[in-house]
Amino acid sequence: MNDFFRLDGPLFRYGTLLADLLFLSIIFTFCSIPVITLGASLTGIYYVTTRQVSRREGYVTRDFLKSFRQNFIKSTVFYLFFLVCGIILLFNFVAYNYVARSNQIVLIFQVVLSAEIVGVMVYLFPLIARFDLKMSQYLKNAFYFANRHISTTVTCLVALGACVWLFMKIPFLVIILPGVYAYFSSVMIMRVFRKYLPDMDRDVEEESYDIIKDLGEGAANVKVEENDEKN
DSSP, X not given: OGGGGSTXXXXXXXXXXXXXXXXHHHHHHHHHTTSTTHHHHHHHHHHHHHHHHTTOXXXXXXXXXXXXXXXXXXXXXXXXXXXXXXXXXXXXXXXXXXXXXXXXXXXXXXXXXXXXXXXXXXXXXHHHHHBOOXXXXXXXXXXXXXXXXXXXXXXXXXXXXXXXHXXXXXXXXXXXXXXXXXXXXHHHHHHHHHHHOTTTTSOOSSSOOEEEEOOOTTOOOEEEEBOOOOO
16 A cells, blocks of 8 residues: 555656646647647657656656657648548539539549548657658658558547547647647557567667668558757
């Protein structure tokens, strides 16, 4: 029983994690207010939570802002790209009801395309947070993960839907839901990453290291450079 209340015991550990997720949610929400910065905020929150899952020491604010600054351009480019894709798909769904309701092929194509885009986004921002790749490699790897690990993809999307539903019912939960979802999805996504990079949880002495991994049939070998600075 005494171990439960020790500084390294479960009460203190989970209490600290909850406080970190609460603070992280507030930072994320604040930095996402301009809307255009949402992509960089997603990268920042995933940088913190994936490191927490790896049990690597760090500071919530410093780590979030570091990733926010370093990955701002590419995160924003991807965010705006998918935002435009989402707007176009939404317009097409609306237009379908008035123009092509009898064409089921069009509807099926739009549903499949929408599912692929959402699935890719599950992995895209965690990849940006932890790896330094070419823009095309981010998309290629995210697409591969989304389709190769469908159970993880679906689980993350269901959790996201539950968080959105809770937010719609209780808006005040915005102060905790982003951090909770990011941490939960990071647990799932890190399991996928470890299958290809078993040692990515360890701290390395170098600022970066190169790993060549074959992501499977149809995916090119990529050079992965972890985006962590020397401590």
